[in-house]
Amino acid sequence: MHIIKVCTGCSCDKNFSAESIQKAEHVLDIKVGETTKDGQFRLEKTGCLSHCELGPNVLFCKADGPLSAVMIDGEVKNNMLPHRLEAELKSLKENS
Numbered sequence: 318m319h320i321i322k323v324c325t326g327c328s329c330d331k332n333f334s335a336e337s338i339q340k341a342e343h344v345l346d347i348k349v350g351e352t353t354k355d356g357q358f359r360l361e362k363t364g365c366l367s368h369c370e371l372g373p374n375v376l377f378c379k380a381d382g383p384l385s386a387v388m389i390d391g392e393v394k395n396n397m398l399p400h401r402l403e404a405e406l407k408s409l410k411e412n413s
């Protein structure tokens with residue numbers, strides 16, 4: 318499962334993270350806090366990821382076990398504006 322955590326901290330919010338979340342919801346056909354029907358993607362909000370000047374930032378994690386066992390050891394990707402996050406998610410979907 319891919320866990321997509323979009324930062325909603327102040328700096329990312331000013332850099333359109335809300336719009337990126339809307340785009341992710343559309344691409345994945347779920348709302349924040351939900352998992353896709355096929356169990357491949359989960360969309361979440363997160364607090365500051367400490368890359369503020371490069372926002373909006375998104376943490377991409379993978380989990381092979383129960384969500385309660387997920388470690389925060391994913392990769393933070395910067396400048397995840399709506400169109401860039403859309404492209405990233407589509408690429409992940411094609412390769413899942």
Ligand code: FES
Pocket residue numbers: 324325326327328329330364365366367368369370372374
């Ligand atoms: S506010 Fe998003 S990384 Fe700090």
